[in-house]
Amino acid sequence: xxxxxxxxxxxxxxxxxxxxxxxxxxxxxxxxxxxxxxxxxxxxxxxxxxxxxxxxxxxxxxxxxxxxxxxxxxxxxxxxxxxxxxxxxxxxxxxxxxxxxxxxxxxxxxxxxx
Amino acid sequence: xxxxxxxxxxxxxxxxxxxxxxxxxxxxxxxxxxxxxxxxxxxxxxxxxxxxxxxxxxxxxxxxxxxxxxxxxxxxxxxxxxxxxxxxxxxxxxxxxxxxxxxxxxxxxxxxxx
Numbered sequence: 001x002x003x004x005x006x007x008x009x010x011x012x013x014x015x016x017x018x019x020x021x022x023x024x025x026x027x028x029x030x031x032x033x034x035x036x037x038x039x040x041x042x043x044x045x046x047x048x049x050x051x052x053x054x055x056x057x058x059x060x061x062x063x064x065x066x067x068x069x070x071x072x073x074x075x076x077x078x079x080x081x082x083x084x085x086x087x088x089x090x091x092x093x094x095x096x097x098x099x100x101x102x103x104x105x106x107x108x109x110x111x112x113x114x
Numbered sequence: 115x116x117x118x119x120x121x122x123x124x125x126x127x128x129x130x131x132x133x134x135x136x137x138x139x140x141x142x143x144x145x146x147x148x149x150x151x152x153x154x155x156x157x158x159x160x161x162x163x164x165x166x167x168x169x170x171x172x173x174x175x176x177x178x179x180x181x182x183x184x185x186x187x188x189x190x191x192x193x194x195x196x197x198x199x200x201x202x203x204x205x206x207x208x209x210x211x212x213x214x215x216x217x218x219x220x221x222x223x224x225x226x227x228x
Contacts (some may be wrong), residue, residue, distance in 0.1 A: 031214045033215075033216075041220065042205055042221050043159075043207075043218040047216060048180045050214070088157060092159075103161075103216055104161070107158050108157045108159075
């Protein structure tokens with residue numbers, strides 16, 4: 001059972017380039033999330049999705065684009081990367097039925113924007 | 115907006131002893147969930163324990179327990195018989211009932227001294 005995976009695990013890019021971070025989950029969870037983790041800020045929500053083709057902004061959405069054409073995938077795109085987007089990015093998923101509302105996290109993607 | 119505060123950036127404890135990590139939160143809601151996540155050096159986010167606000171009984175998971183004080187909006191984590199493998203960043207998180215977004219505290223780095 002793979003659970004939730006992210007790719008790539010590490011990425012170095014340059015300012016102005018487009019970067020896409022991938023997230024895949026095998027649980028058929030309805031909800032998926034993208035967080036970024038920066039020193040001193042904990043994790044902050046970028047975007048989330050309640051189901052395929054339904055997405056919504058989180059706390060820090062500027063500079064990011066998401067899509068959810070399939071339930072199991074939730075890619076995050078930085079359309080024109082900036083140095084302030086250097087961070088560790090976590091994808092998470094959760095189901096809503098009964099008590100299964102805990103979010104489960106992927107291993108993270110460390111992104112460096114030069 | 116809800117906020118979560120962890121006032122201890124770093125804590126240390128001797129192996130086999132007990133340590134308590136503090137967390138306070140601010141919300142006007144009455145129904146919500148609280149979580150403690152562990153992030154070891156691997157960066158993986160691992161759920162340690164969760165508490166439903168409507169439950170008066172404090173949650174317990176083996177050596178991990180919480181002290182949930184709803185009126186004081188306090189949610190501390192107690193780790194008993196600390197082990198070297200407990201060394202990690204610990205994040206407190208809040209989620210409103212019916213919502214899916216998690217709000218995280220800034221984290222507490224726990225060191226276990228052998």
